[in-house]
Amino acid sequence: MKKLIYPFLFLVTGFASFAQEKLLSDEVQIQNLVQESFEVLFSTYDLNQIDQFYTPDIKILENGEIWDMDIIKGILEDAKKRGASERVNKFDFIETHVDQNMGYTIYHNYATFSANGQINREIHWIESVIAVRTTEGWRIKNLHSFPAKKE
Structure with a gap:
């Protein structure tokens, strides 16, 4: 009987964590994706995880420039080599909407x-x-980014 308890607990624990992730709405999953992408890519510069956040054909519109995957990787590699400052991000989501397999979110991004x-x-x-x-x-x-107006 003891031999059956451990596999059963393993299955129940795995199912519970899977079910919990599925309980997150698509809107929350997109918001989490945004937050985690900044924490991993723009705060720790971990390029090994870039595919966890971006499609291969990603385009970032950054302050008048268009960045593709190669440019993004180059910017992050340069920042990592320079030993860029510690970055802490805070997000204030305004609106998030999902329509089947596509969604969008609009938000304020504050970085210190x-x-x-x-x-x-x-x-x-x-x-x-x-x-x-x-x-x-x-x-x-x-991703489209522009500086907010100074108040």
Whole structure:
């Protein structure tokens, strides 16, 4: 009987975590995707996970420039080599909507940059993301970013 308990517990635990992820709405999954992509890619510069967040044909519209996957990787590699400042992101989601296999979200993105415990820069952007559902889950296909007006 003891031999059956451990496999049963393993199955129940695995099912519970899978079910919990499925309970998240598509809107929340897209918002989580945005937050996690910034934490992994733009805060830790972990390019090994870029495919977990972006489609291969991603386009980022960044302050008058169009970035494709190669440009994004180059920017992140350069930032990592420079030992860029520590970055902390905060998001204020305005609207998120899903229609079948495509969704979008509009949000404020606040980033605080610091080095040696001292804040050296704070930036506020307004951004939008278009995400598509893939067989691996939601991925960002387009991100449009521009600086928010100073108040």
